[in-house]
Amino acid sequence: MRILVTGAAGFIGSHLCEQLLMNEKVSVVGVDGHIDSSLCKVKERNVRNLLKHPRFTLLKQDLLTIDLEPLVDQVDVIYHLSGIPGVRSSWGTDFKKYVTHNIVATQQLLEACRRHSLEKFIYISTSSVYGQKNGKVGEKASPTPLSPYGVSKLTGEHLCNVYYRNFSIPTVILRYFTVYGPRQRQDMAFHRFIKAIIDNQPIPIFGDGNQSRDFTYIDDCIAATCAVLHADVIGETINIGGKERATVLQIISMLESIFQKDAKLQFLEKPFGEPMSTWADISKAEKLLRYSPNVPLLQGIEKEVDDLLDLYQID
Numbered sequence: 102m103r104i105l106v107t108g109a110a111g112f113i114g115s116h117l118c119e120q121l122l123m124n125e126k127v128s129v130v131g132v133d134g135h136i137d138s139s140l141c142k143v144k145e146r147n148v149r150n151l152l153k154h155p156r157f158t159l160l161k162q163d164l165l166t167i168d169l170e171p172l173v174d175q176v177d178v179i180y181h182l183s184g185i186p187g188v189r190s191s192w193g194t195d196f197k198k199y200v201t202h203n204i205v206a207t208q209q210l211l212e213a214c215r216r217h218s219l220e221k222f223i224y225i226s227t228s229s230v231y232g233q234k235n236g237k238v239g240e241k242a243s244p245t246p247l248s249p250y251g252v253s254k255l256t257g258e259h260l261c262n263v264y265y266r267n268f269s270i271p272t273v274i275l276r277y278f279t280v281y282g283p284r285q286r287q288d289m290a291f292h293r294f295i296k297a298i299i300d301n302q303p304i305p306i307f308g309d310g311n312q313s314r315d316f317t318y319i320d321d322c323i324a325a326t327c328a329v330l331h332a333d334v335i336g337e338t339i340n341i342g343g344k345e346r347a348t349v350l351q352i353i354s355m356l357e358s359i360f361q362k363d364a365k366l367q368f369l370e371k372p373f374g375e376p377m378s379t380w381a382d383i384s385k386a387e388k389l390l391r392y393s394p395n396v397p398l399l400q401g402i403e404k405e406v407d408d409l410l411d412l413y414q415i416d
Contacts, residue, residue: 102124102126102127102178102220103127103128103129103175103177104121104127104128104129104130104177104178104180105130105172105173105178105179105180106121106129106130106131106179106182107131107132107133107179107180107182107183107210108132108182108183109129109131109133109148109151110133110135110145110147110148110159111133111144111182111183111286112147112280112284112285112286112319113225113277113280113319113322114131114133114147114180114182115148115284116320116323117180117182117326117327118131118148118151118157119150119151120323120327121327122151122154122156122157127156128156128158129156129157129158130158130160130172130175130176131148131151131157131158131159131160132160132162132172133148133159133160133183134161134162134163134164135161136163137185140287146284147284160172164183164202164206164209164210165205165206169210170213170216170217173213173219174217176219178219178220178221178222178330179210179214179219179221179222179223180223180225180326181207181210181224182225183202183206184203184207184253184254185198185199185203185250185253186250187250188247188250188251188372188374189372189373189374189375190250191248191253191374192248192373192374196249196253199250199253200253203253203256204256204260207224207257207260207261211260211261214268214270215264215268215270219270219271220271221271221272221329221330221335222261222270222272223274223326223329224257224258224272224273224275225275225326226254226275226276226277227250227251227254227276228277228278228279228315228342228381229248229251230244230251230254230255230258230276231244231245231246231276231376232244232245232246232251232376233245233247233376234376234379235378236380237380238340238379238381238382239385240276240338240340240382240385244258247375248373248375249374251374258274261274262274265335265336271336272335272336273334274337274338274339275325275326275329275339275341276339276341277322277341278315278316278340278341278342278343278379278381279315279316279317279343279379280317280319281318281319281402281405282318282401282404282405282408283319284319284408285405290349290352291352291405292405292409293305294352294356294364295356295405295409296413297365298356298360298364299410299413299415301365302365303365303366304353304364304365304366304367305367305369306353306366306368306369307369307370307371308368308369308370309368309371310348310350310368311348311349311350311377312348312349312377312378313346313347313348313349313377313378313379313380314346314347314378314379315342315346315379315380315381316343316345316346316398317341317342317343317394318343318344318396318398318404320396321343321344321392321394321395322341324392325339325341325386325390325394328390329390332389334389334390337385337389339385339386339389339390340381340385340386341381341383341386342381342382342386342394343381343394343398344394344395344396344397344398345398346378352402353366355399355402356402359402359403359406360406
């Protein structure tokens with residue numbers, strides 16, 4: 102089986118490629134445009150081991166400019182992870198980048214798939230499409246995104262559904278809930294918190310710190326994502342959530358315990374576009390993918406701490 106992974110050099114994409122290659126019958130073609138130049142060194146670290154693998158090929162090209170026809174023609178499955186992430190940076194003129202890389206690139210990739218036979222097209226979406234919901238949120242809840250980022254990802258979902266209904270492209274949509282762990286991007290919360298403690302700097306907290314998230318450890322996320330390959334899930338939208346929920350202040354308390362020192366806190370104005378809480382109903386993933394997240398939150402945070410101590414070469 103030959104699999105295309107877009108965004109292959111990213112946080113989640115690199116982990117996904119590694120896990121897919123554990124199957125000796127799988128070869129992976131990764132595409133990553135290195136759109137954000139500030140992440141180039143991080144991405145090089147992410148794929149360091151992958152580049153040594155005989156069944157892995159990395160194409161450093163933008164989906165918007167690469168010739169998609171021959172690329173799609175030679176693969177059986179596509180995992181589409183690439184795009185511009187981030188809620189707070191999606192406002193104002195920067196939204197043009199989200200339109201280009203999250204919407205236009207997705208449409209062009211789907212359009213290329215029209216003329217080729219695929220087993221699955223797996224689109225990676227986000228809990229941001231839901232907006233603010235009370236209690237556990239299931240896939241049938243009406244999406245009401247609070248940010249332009251959420252709108253861009255929801256538009257990608259609609260494109261997948263349109264191409265599925267009209268051209269029978271075998272799409273599957275996965276909605277991730279706050280994935281964390283080794284290789285997490287430097288703009289993401291856990292990475293920022295840990296780096297601030299390492300540097301003895303104040304941790305910036307947007308709002309009062311009581312906002313809660315359903316945190317998903319990277320290994321659990323990847324297990325669910327790989328399970329899609331052999332599951333009967335064409336046309337489905339599936340939540341991928343974690344084992345535990347926690348507030349920002351509870352996470353910082355865990356970090357204080359790990360580092361055995363008090364963190365300095367800097368409270369900032371609550372940003373636009375972020376819900377107070379997220380909580381995934383994962384019963385559909387449990388049923389269709391036999392998904393069962395098993396990494397405790399504290400253990401997962403400890404693994405990310407170890408990775409960042411290595412990244413920043415701290416003894």
